[in-house]
Amino acid sequence: MQTRTPPSLKWLVNKRARLVQEIRRTESEARSVALELERRCAVLRHDLAALDRVLSLHEIAIDPESIPTINGQRAQRALPHNSLTRSIMKCLRLANGAWCSTSEVALFVVSATNPDLEGLNFPQVRLSTRYRLKNLHAAGRVIRRHEGRRNVENYWSLPPLDRST
Secondary structure, eight states: OOOOOOHHHHHHHHHHHHHHHHHHHHHHHHHHHHHHHHHHHHHHHHHHHHHHHHHHHSSSOOOGGGSOOOOOSOOOOSSOTTHHHHHHHHHHHHHTTOOEEHHHHHHHHHHHHOTTOTTOOHHHHHHHHHHHHHHHHHTTSSEESSOSOTTSOOEEEOOOOOTTO
16 A cells, blocks of 8 residues: 655655756756856956057056056946835835925934944935935926926925826
8 A cells, every 4th residue: 555645745845846947957057157257257368468568568668557447437336226216106105195305314324324334435325315306306306396406405305296187
């Protein structure tokens, strides 16, 4: 007489087998990606050595090691990608139609994304918040109380809901 395997146990065994296969597939992909990155690094190191050699042959002596690196156009983000817009919209939703100043919104963004305030440049976050609010205003997603006056902090709110539908 055979003992019947309970369905719940069969499901667990099946789940484990699938997870093992997924782990093997992921490890294989990781190895292939690592090999590709190592190959690209080797090519870049070879190109760098060639440039260093050419620089040493020039009439004007330049030490290749004294040339500073260029970081390029990639700016370091103060906040994770897309968290700024989500936090701004959440702040204005929680205000429930009340006006919020740019500084209040920026403080909410900071507290929502980085409550520890570790390594955070608040003026940079406030400026990013201000620019994002201006872009959201241009897209019609938020409304602004003041229109272009200098030295006056803007106040923001969500537009009223269209109740005609």
